[in-house]
Amino acid sequence: MRHGIVLFTSDRGITPGQAAQAAEQAGFDTFYVPEHTHIPIKRTAAHPGTGGADLPDDRYLRTLDPWVSLSSAAALTTRIELATAxxxxxxxxPIALAKTIASLDLLSGGRVVLGAGFGWNTDELADHQVPAHRRRTALREHLEAMRALWTEEEAEYSGEFVRFGPSWAYPKPSRIRC
Known part of the structure; x- marks a missing residue:
């Protein structure tokens, strides 16, 4: 049986690198971090835990970037998988994100796992020009486009939300896990 630990990373408390290092030393197999770019003050989206616009606490407002967090974890660990949750x-x-993830995977020795979702906070998504009713399609296209960049020698993609012509993109992740 494999076990993982989730740290809701923030600008307070233990750093992601310290937490991942402790988790690895304790025998955990995976270290997970979440993502929120920002939390709009005026919101209509219901939080899945509270059922309303109220948040359970302020950690959502203070969330660190997941890729920077996992990079700091990679620098202080050798075995534990580095994942998003x-x-x-x-x-x-998607082109820049594919590069970031592939670079982290290379520099960590192939330990990155992408856990992806379409997001509950539709107000946050709206600020990224993602229509709430199309967020599943947008996610599918982003993942397909990134997978193309990671697996094809000359990748291209054409969809409603993502579009790019024939391109080279390196590095390629050592294993595609998302």
């Missing part, structure tokens, strides 16, 4: 790819440019 949950990343929001539709809030990033």
């Amino acid at each position: 949950v990343a929001l790819p539709v809030e990033s440019d």
